[in-house]
Amino acid sequence: MNRRMLYRIVLLVWITGFFLMGFGVWGFQAGHLMVMGYLLAGVVVYILAAFIIRCPKCRMPLLLKPMKLLGMVLYRWSLLAPERCRHCGEILE
Numbered sequence: 847m848n849r850r851m852l853y854r855i856v857l858l859v860w861i862t863g864f865f866l867m868g869f870g871v872w873g874f875q876a877g878h879l880m881v882m883g884y885l886l887a888g889v890v891v892y893i894l895a896a897f898i899i900r901c902p903k904c905r906m907p908l909l910l911k912p913m914k915l916l917g918m919v920l921y922r923w924s925l926l927a928p929e930r931c932r933h934c935g936e937i938l939e
């Protein structure tokens with residue numbers, strides 16, 4: 847199994863979990879808070895992953911897309927890993 851497939855599976859599991867949990871707990875008194883908690887936990891995990899997962903060759907974060915705007919380098923966040931490193935062009939497994 848390659849990296850892109852793994853990311854898709856993780857994303858799918860997270861979305862499935864979100865809907866299953868959402869339908870399961872929405873009727874509870876604090877159900878919407880639990881859904882918000884799950885969403886926030888997912889965002890935190892994604893932010894950690896975006897900084898931890900790096901290109902094996904040049905060590906740039908893979909989920910952040912650098913782009914230049916008016917001389918500044920800004921980063922766009924993407925959910926799925928690219929096929930190649932956007933920094934050095936290394937093909938990722």
Ligand SMILES: [Zn+2]
Nearest residue numbers: 901904931934
């Ligand atoms: Zn690279």
